[in-house]
Amino acid sequence: MRLSPATLRLSRSPALLALALPLAAALAFSDETLDKVPKSEGYCSRILRAQGTRREGYTEFSLRVEGDPDFYKPGNSYRVTLSAAPPSYFRGFILIALKENREGDKEEDHAGTFQIIDEEETQFMSNCPVAVTESTPRRRTRIQVFWIAPPAGSGCVILKASIVQKRIIYFQDEGSLTKKLCEQDSTFDGVTDKPILDCCACGTAKYRLTFYGNWSEKTHPKDYPRE
Structure with missing residues (x-):
């Protein structure tokens, strides 16, 4: 195998070589993956960018x-x-x-x-x-x-x-x-997709209300009743 001058220079530096090899492998993998992707045959066909197995029956x-x-x-x-x-x-x-x-x-x-x-x-x-x-x-x-x-x-x-x-x-x-x-x-423009049911109260109910006054001589001195 013939090595390029750049490869020979890298081989003299173990640190640079350790960094360069993973990068080169990643680039090669990327190119290989793209080559396997089906090419578009029309205006805009379904494009799947990764090579893998289709799975059906999923729910997630x-x-x-x-x-x-x-x-x-x-x-x-x-x-x-x-x-x-x-x-x-x-x-x-x-x-x-x-x-x-x-x-x-x-x-x-x-x-x-x-x-x-x-x-x-x-x-x-x-x-x-x-x-x-x-x-x-x-x-x-x-x-x-x-x-x-x-x-x-x-x-x-x-x-x-x-x-x-x-x-x-x-x-x-x-x-x-x-x-x-x-x-x-268009004849149903005024109708919602899912009709809202009318809300109606059934039976009777009793409520007890208690009112508390907050009127005092200090808070509202005007027209406060005098003894």
Whole structure:
């Protein structure tokens, strides 16, 4: 094996060599991992950045829309939370919103837009600007973003999340990492997604009230009765 001049110089310094070898190994591992990642074949296909085994039947990860609605109102903003139940966690994730029965390889397959809440936690993907991913790979248990619903006539939308934990990829088209929202009919604009039940008191009740006066000559001398 032929050594480069830089390697020969490092070999003369055990301390520098000890520092350089782990760094070189890490860079080689990173390049190898990227080479194994499936390349995008369309506008924005599902991108999995780590090589690992997909796991199904999980319950520790969930994708939730605040209020748990079944319908969306065009143009409205909804808070979306991707979370892990302790002691579980995740390092990386991808969040997308697709029209129902679409694959995501075309721009028109995606529905609505995401809005970043915390730039230290989330960002838009450079090679898939309609998808949200982590800003830095580290342990986390929750991220939040806003999703702006698409215009009228978009139909049902599927919010989907994929997460990476310890080089194991969790992704499932059905289950706790997906949320289906259908467009709310304009004829029901005045009706909430989940009707609030009227509150009514049943039976009778008795209350005893006692009033204490705080009027004294020292606190309120004006018009205080004189004996």
